[in-house]
Amino acid sequence: MVVYSTVHGQSSRVYSCSECGKQYRTRTGLWAHAATHASSSAFCAECDTHFNSQLGLKYHLKHHSKHNERRFAISKYLV
The missing domain is CATH 3.30.160 (Double Stranded RNA Binding Domain)
Known part of the structure; x- marks a missing residue:
């Protein structure tokens, strides 16, 4: 190796x-x-995106949480 x-x-x-x-x-x-x-793969439960590693999925999930936080912040001001 x-x-x-x-x-x-x-x-x-x-x-x-x-x-x-x-x-x-x-x-x-x-x-x-x-x-x-590695033979194991990971899938995002929100958008079904495939990742080769759990680390890739972890970074991807942060994207979803940031997107949801922004949507909540915008709707808070629209009410």
Whole structure:
């Protein structure tokens, strides 16, 4: 999973995905990418949007809550 390479005489660490070969400079980047290969998927209950990870769904749900807060704030002033 971890591949080391030498660039311009300097040793630099490259983390490669064992599934597709995509490379990352940080282990964190590789871990985030690896979640896209996970077999589990997540769906939004409000709009049925599909996500490859629970983290993607979490960020998406914040969008729904912000949208609802704005709608409530506008209707409050219209009454």
